[in-house]
Amino acid sequence: MQRTVVLLKPDALQRGLVGEIIHRLERKGLKLVGLKMIAASEALLDEHYAHHKDKPFFAELKRFMMSSPLVCMLWEGIEAVEVVRKMAGATNSRQADMGSIRGDFSVSGSANIIHASDSVETAKVEEERFFEKDEIFEYETVLSPFLYGKDEE
DSSP, X not given: OEEEEEEEOHHHHHTTOHHHHHHHHHHHTOEEEEEEEEOOOHHHHHHHXXXXXXXXXXXXXXXXXXXXXXXXXXXXXXXXXXXXXXXXXXXXXXXXXXXXXXHHHOOOSSSOSEEEOSSHHHHHHHHHHHOOGGGOOOOOOTTHHXXXXXXXX
């Protein structure tokens, strides 16, 4: 099973969308294996957004991400990275398809509700960045036999 990190950004928390987003991911069939709230430090954001450090919006991005707590989640499922990215929608919410999280709840290119790992490799790095081993839970759900075909397990 693949794991992927999902961060609900300050706008999701402030707008009361946390439950709705969790509901969508659960209804899709993904399994929640880690969940917590954090106050993101400047150092954590410098590491997480290092690929944006030379862009003009970097300082504002960090300010925004420190404006409220983040909800950090770790989800598990077959091809979880790709599934969650599709559910999140295009980074620029104005271009996101209706039915996606960004398409339904955001009109901004920067205040775009959700972060989702962009690759399996990135997901592994982000899992270590945002979660300690004892914050990740292994368990079986009673729904497992109804989520995937026998040939997919």
